[in-house]
Amino acid sequence: MRMPARKDISKILVIGSGPIVIGQACEFDYSGSQACKALRNEGYQVVLINSNPATIMTDPEFADKTYIEPIEKEIVKKIIDKEKPDAILPTMGGQTALNIIRELNRDNYFLDNPIKILGASPKSIDVAEDRELFADAMREIGLETPFSIIVDDSYDLEKLSNEVEYPLILRPFYTLGGTGGGIVYNQEEFVSKVQNAVDLSPVSKTLVEESLIGWKEFEFEVVRDRLDNSIIVCSIENLDPMGVHTGDSITIAPALTLTDKEFQNLRNQSIAILRKIGVETGGSNVQFAVNPKNGRILIIEMNPRVSRSSALASKATGFPIAKIAALLAIGYTLDELENDITKVTPASFEPVIDYIVTKIPKFNFEKFQGSPKILNTAMKSVGEIMSIGRTFKESILKALYSIEGDNYGFDLSHELLNLKDESLREELKKQRPDRLLLVAESIRRNIDLKEINVLTHIDNFFLREIKEIIEFEKNLVKVGVNLDIEILIEAKKLGFSNTHIANLCKINIEQIYSLLKKSNSNTVYKRVDTCGNEFESSTAYLYSTFIHEENQYSCESRPDNRDKIVILGSGPNRIGQGIEFDYCCVQAVKSFQNMGFQTIMINCNPETVSTDYDTSDKLYFEPLDFEFVKNIIDKENTNGEVKGVIVQFGGQTPLRIANKLKENGYKILGTSFDAIDISEDRERFQKLIDKVGLKQPKSDFSLGTKELIIKSSKLNFPILLRPSYVLGGRMMEKMNTLDDVQSYIDQNYWALENNVILIDEFLKDAKEVDVDILRDNDGNTMIAGIMEHIEEAGIHSGDSACCIPPFSLSDNVIKTIKKFSISLSQELNTIGLMNIQYAIKDEEIYILEANPRASRTIPFLAKAIGIPFIKIAAELIAGKLLTSEQINFNPESLSYFAIKEAVFVFNKFPNTDVILGPEMKSTGEVMGIDDSFDIAYLKSQIAAGQKLDNIKNIFISVKDDDKEEISVFAKLLEDNDFNLYTTRGTFDFLSKKGIKTNLINKVAEGSPHVVEYIKDDKIDLVINTTENKQAIKDSFTIRRTSVDLNIPYYTNLRSSKILVKSLISLKNNEISVKAIQNHHNN
Amino acid sequence: MTVLDNQNTINYQSGYLIYNKDHIFKGKILSKNPFQIAEICFNTSMTGYQEILTDPSYKFQFINFTFPIIGIVGCNEKDYESWKIHASGMICNEIPYLSSNWRSEINFADWIIDQNSCAFFDIDTRSLTKIVRDLGPKNIMICNDQYFKENGIDNLLKQISDSPTLEQNDVIKDFTDELSISKFNESSEKLSIGFLNFGAKENIKQNLIDRNCNLFEFDMNFKAQEIIEKNLDGIFLSNGPGDPKNVYKNIKEELDKTLKMKIPTFGICLGHQILSLAFNAETMRMDKGHRGGNHPVKNLKNNTVEITSQNHGFVVSDKNFPEDLEITHTSLFDGTVDGMKAKNQPLFSVQYHPESSPGPHDSRYLFDEFINLINANAS
C-alpha cells in the first residue's frame, strides 16, 4: 500500500541547530536524529551539518557524511558545492536552519541552483517569520492578530498616544531577554515608556502591541501532508497565561479548559494557517491567545518547522512528529505511514491521550547575577522536564519531583517563608520563575483563590487542583504518626510520593511501604499508546500511577523474562549538565542492546533522544528520584532479572541516588559506589592523592559559615570557595581578600549554612587539562584523550575551550599525566569511564578533581577521534576486556586538531558581567576541526557565533600582567595592518614598544569614549582583560555593550593570543570543510 | 473528586460497577437511583462530553470516557445535542466539582443530578476500557453500596443477565414516544427537506438550516404519502439509538415507497445503516464499536483522509455488498464501510458524523454535497 517516496532526489542535506542555547536546545537533536534515521531507512543518502559535537545526530553512524562545521551561510555553500545534495531539509534545525535558508534566499542562491527545499519553501518561511507579512496573511483568511505597530524615532508619540487602546505591551527589537519591554496601562505612561523602549533598542525600534497579559495561551501541533491531509497531534495549554514565554511557562497537555466548540475553532484555524502560510509538508506549531472572559481568539505566531513544543507533543502523545514530518517531506502521505506505537493503525489520525502531561521549565538565574529574576516575553529557561499522571494533581506533583529543584514538592525556599502576606501578594503579581510555589504558599495561608486568580490570571481549575493538594498536605501534617491506610491511599491517589508523605507526617518511609503491602493498592504502570487503550500497544512506553484496587489489567508493564539493564538518564538540562549526558545514555543503551540485554531507560526530560520510545527496549518516563527508580526495578524483577543499574552516564543526577540504591541492595554496575564516594569525600580523596603521589592545591574546609573566615585566613590568597556536592562549580568563587569572603557569606548565606564549604588555594596562570580514561575489570586502561584548555585554570572546564591533541604541553608533562591518570583509576578501581581535571603550573601537575563517570568531554572526543568510547565503556561495565589495540591507543597521534568551544547565553541576561570564572556559565558547545590549529580555533569561534569574517578595527585594553605578552601580538596585528584602538595604559605601553595605536577615552574620561566607539560600530573586535574589582567595574560596560551588539569580545589573554594568530592565518588561507568520517579515515 | 472543606461538597455515595462476576469495580456514584442497568461502551473523545451525553444515539448505554477528567468546563444551554441526557449514565476517572470556563452555566456534577442521570467515577477506567475491548460490550450494572449489600452479588449478576439486551430493548420506540415533532412552517425560498428523526443530533439540523434548508420533521411512524405529497427537495435520515434492523423493520414499507420516488437522499449513522438495509445490504454488531473524535476515514473519491467524529456499535457489512450501491468511504482504523452512494439514484450516506459536535469539522462538506445533489436534481 506504500507509494514509493520521491525518486527525483537521492541525497539530502539536513541542517542541525548548532550549540545548545536558550530557545534552541536538544529537542532539535531529537528531531534531527529522528529525521536522519528515517531518511536513511528510506534509502536516501544523508549529509548532515551541525557544529555541536555533544549531539546524538553528529555521531558518525547517523549520516553518510557528517560535517561538524560552523552553521554559517558560506560554510553551507561550501558543503553543498562539495556534496552536491539534491535537496535540503531545513525544518529540523530550529531557527538556525530556517535562517540559513532565508539568507541563501536573499542571495538568490536558489535561483541558479537546482537544489530542492523540503518541508517549507523560502517564501512560506518568510511569511511565517516576518511579523507584518504574517499579520497580513492572517487578515486575508479572516483571522485576528493582536493590534501591533512598529514604532521608531519618526513617530509623534503624543499623537499616537491618543489613537491607541490600552493596555499595550512593548517589545523592543533586539534588546536582550526582553529588556525595555513592559506594559503601558494608560496614556500618561505611553510617551515615556515607548520612548524608553525605542532608546533601548539597538535599532531604535519597538513593537507596540495590544497587551494580552493574562489571556490564556494555547499551542496546537499540526502535521500536514502533500495531499493537504492535516491532523492536530496535540494541544498544549499554558498554565502561565500570556506574558510568560511558552518556553518558560508550565504547560499542560492536552488543553483542559476548552469546550469542544472552542477547541474545534482553534483546530480549524490552525489548519487554515498552515494552508495559508503554505507549509507543504511536515509539522508546524501555532500559538493562540484566548480571552478567558469571552473566548476571543488571537493568533500569536506560527513556526513552520518542528519545535520545542513539537518535541514535547511527540513525547506527550507517542506520535513521532519529526520522524513523520521527514517521511512526509519525501512524498509519503499520512495514511501511507503506520502508527509506530500500535503498529495496527495508520499515522493519519489524531492521538487521544488518557492521562495529563505537565511540563515544568528549569531555570538557572542564580548563574546570572544582576539580571532580574522575572519572566517575560523572552525565553529564559535552560531546560525542562515532563511528567505523566492520570490526574492533573498526580501529574504536577510528579513534575515537581522531577525538576531537581532546591526544595521538595510545593515547599517554598527558606528566604521566602517569612514573607508577610502583603508582600506575598505583591510577589504573586510579578511573573517570577517560582510563581507556582508562591501560589501554593498563598493557598496554605488561606488567601482566597479568587484573589490569587486576579493576581496571577492562572485558571481557576488549576488553582483549585493545587488547593486540593495543599489541603491534603495540611491534612497529612495533622495526621502525622497516626497515618492509616485510608488516608495513605487518598494521598497516593492524589499523587503524593512516599517520601513526600513521610516528610509531611514525619514518619519512617518503611511504615508507608508496610502499610501499602497490606492493601490491594499499588503503583502500576500504564502505557502511552496514542489511542486511550482502544487498540493493543506493542510499545513499552510507560508511566506510573497509583491504583487503589489493582486488577489483572491495571499494570501494563508486563516484564519479560530476560536479563535487564537499567540506565538512569540525566533529567532536566541545566548549566553544567546537558545534552552530552543524553548522548552517553543513548550510546550506552545501544551498546547494551547489542550485548543482548533488555535495556530499560528511566528519564524525565522530553527534549531528549533517550526519552524516545524507540531508543531503549522499555522507556519509563519517570522522575529520577530513588523511590520511582526503586518501584520500577522491583516491578521488572517480578519476571526476569535486573542485572544492574547504570549510574555512570547520566551526569551527577544518577550519582545522587547511587547511595540509596546501594543501601537498598540494588546492584550498581561499573565503578563501585565506594569509588564515587572517595572522589567526592575530601579526606578520603586526599589520602588517595597522597598514595598516588599527586599534588593538590592546598585546601581546607569549613562546616557552615562560622569558621569560614578563620580557615580562609590560614591559606594564601587568592582562594576558591564553594559548597561541596555541587555540579558545574555552582556558587564557586575566587576570593582575593577576606572582604570578598565576607560578602560571599552574606550573599549565599542560605545555601552555605548547613553545608560543608570547600576552600582551595588558587593556582594562578596554570594550564588546565581534562583527561578521560577507560578501565576494565582486569585493570587494563585506555586513555581516550588529553585535552589542553585554551583558557587557564580558574575558568571552569565547561566554559573554556579545549583542544586535542595538546598544543603546548611538554612530552614529559603528557607522560606524567598519563601515569597519574592510570594509577588513579587503578586505585579507584573504576570500571568504565573516569574524567580527571589537572592544573599544570610551571611543569608541576596538580589534580583538581576526578569524576568516576562519563564526562562533558567524552562525546567531543568520540566525534573528534572517531572511536565510540561510550559503547566501549558499556562493554567494559558488562565485563568485557579492552583489546590490546585499545590499550595502546595514543590520542596524541591525531593528524588534525579538534577544538571544543563553549557557548554562552549572556545575551538573554541583561546587566550580568560576562567575565568567566570557576562557576560554569555556558549552556552549549561547538567544535572546530581542521588540519591547522589556527583554522580549527577560528572555526570553533565562528561556530560559537563570533562574527570574524571582516575584522579591521580592534580594541585592546589589558591588565598590567598581560601587557608584555599582548604587545607581541599587537605588533603582529600592526604588521598585518589591522587598526588598533587602546586606552591610556595600554596605549603608553605599546607606544614604548613602538607600536602605533589609536588612543581613545575610557568611559570615565568622557565622550568620545570606547563604548561610544563600539556602539557606532567603529570596533569589530574587543580584547579586554581585567583584574581587580574596581577595574572590572569600570570596564563592565565595554564587555556588556559588546555582547549586546554581538561584537566579538575576548576577556582572556590566552584565547586572545590564539585568536590573533588565527585571524592572521585566515588572511592567507581560506576555510575548507571536511566530513568527520574523512578526518577519521586517514 | 474534589472535596474541599470550604465548599459544599456534592453528595456522592460509594458504589459498584458490575461487568461480570470477575470484573467488579468499587468507585463513587452520583445518582438519585439505587441502581442502573445498561450496555457499556467507551468513548475516546477528549472534548465535548455534554454533546456526547445528550446525543440520543446513546440511549440505554453507559459511556466510559477514556479521558481521565470529565466536567472541567461545566455545561451550558448551547451545547445540548437534544433536550436531555439520553445515555443511561457516564463513567470516568475523576470529576472536578466546580467548572471553569466562560461558557459554563452549571457545574457538571450538578447537571448530572438535575438531569436525573448517573455518574460513576474514581475507578481505573483504562482497565475497564481494556475489558470492554477484549470481552465486548454487554449489559452491566452500576449501583450504590446499600443496594449492593442488600441484594448480594449473585442476585445482582442474575438481575443483569435477565435484563433485556440493547437489541431486545426497543430504544427507538422509547425515543419516538418522547420526541416532540417541531411544527412545519412552509417557506418557498428555502429548500424543503424531509427530516426523518430517529434520534437526531441538533447540529445536523443546524447544518442543514445554515444551508438554507427548511426542515419538515417526521418520526419513525412517518407515512410515505405525507412525504410524497409535499414533493420535497430532499430527504434526510438521521442517526439514532439501537439496532438498525429493529428500526428498519418498523419503517420498511413506508421507506421503500419513499425511496422509489428517487428524491435526493442523505443519511447519517443509523440513517446510513437503514438506507443500506433498504438496498439489501447487511448490518451487524461490531466487537467494540467506534466512538470518538479521532477516527480517520479514507475518502475513496479523492484519496484524502478525513478525521471524523464517530459513534456506532453496528456497521454495514461489506460482505456481499449490494450491486446498486458503491462504497465511498472506509475506516482507516479497521477498513469497515464508512460511506456509500447509490448507483442509480441521488442517494448517499455516511456512517460517521459530519455535523461533528463534538469532534473535527473535516467532513462538513458532505452537507454541501447534499445541497448540490438537490440542485443538480432540480435542474
Ligand SMILES: Nc1ncnc2c1ncn2[C@@H]1O[C@H](COP(=O)(O)OP(=O)(O)O)[C@@H](O)[C@H]1O
Ligand atoms: N501581545 C502580547 N501580550 C502579552 N504577551 C504576549 C504578547 N505577544 C506575545 N506574548 C508572550 O510572549 C511570548 C513569546 O512571544 P512569541 O511571539 O511567541 O515569540 P517567540 O518567537 O519568542 O516564541 C508568548 O509565548 C506570549 O506568552
Ligand SMILES: Nc1ncnc2c1ncn2[C@@H]1O[C@H](COP(=O)(O)OP(=O)(O)O)[C@@H](O)[C@H]1O
Ligand atoms: N585550585 C584551583 N586553582 C585554580 N583554578 C581552579 C582550582 N580549583 C578549581 N579551579 C577551576 O575551577 C573549575 C571548577 O572546579 P572543579 O573542581 O572542576 O568543579 P566542578 O565539579 O564544577 O567541575 C576548574 O575547571 C578550574 O578551572
Ligand SMILES: [Mg+2]
Ligand atoms: Mg512562540
Ligand SMILES: [Mg+2]
Ligand atoms: Mg571540573
